[in-house]
Amino acid sequence: MTSIEPEQSSELVLRLKSGDVLAYEIIYNVFVKELLATAYKKTGDRVLAEELVQNIFISIWEKRESLVIINLRAYLFGSLKLSVINHIRSLVIENKYKEYKQVSFQEDYQDTSNLVDLQDLSGLIEEGLNSLPTKTQEVFRLSRYGNQSTKDISSKLKISEKAVEYHITRSLKRLKQYLKKFYIFLYL
Missing domain, CATH: 1.10.10 (Arc Repressor Mutant, subunit A)
Known part of the structure; x- marks a missing residue:
């Protein structure tokens, strides 16, 4: 199956909600390649693309009973879009944190280094005075x-x-x- 008509989509979603593994496999087989291609296009990372798409399908299976899906295709690609956005957001936060830690470490190192230098200098002055x-x-x-x-x-x-x-x-x-x-x- 290469595409799903709207009527088939509604039926597959109902079957999925009832725990039908075959319906899940059909949805997976119809959309996985296109989702992977889109994810790769957005991220530029094949492994990440596979992980994002895999997480979408895992989530669909785990939440199948409570899902409200009107348009299966829109739901899947909307989920992918949110996954990509969340991933980018987490990268931005991670990079900001890394920058903060690096600056903070350098400041701490400089403060410690300056304190050690000051103590060394004070010791030399005291030694000279004595x-x-x-x-x-x-x-x-x-x-x-x-x-x-x-x-x-x-x-x-x-x-x-x-x-x-x-x-x-x-x-x-x-x-x-x-x-x-x-x-x-x-x-x-």
């Missing part, structure tokens, strides 16, 4: 961590402003040497 004389350390910490002016540090530590500047200059030179290690590693 190698300085006690007074130089104290002046640097008050200046850079305590945000105090040269004048405030001078009066607090009871040393001249020139001495404060000397200690800050000395500590910055030493830290620059320590940080060269970090920058060389960072660029490698």
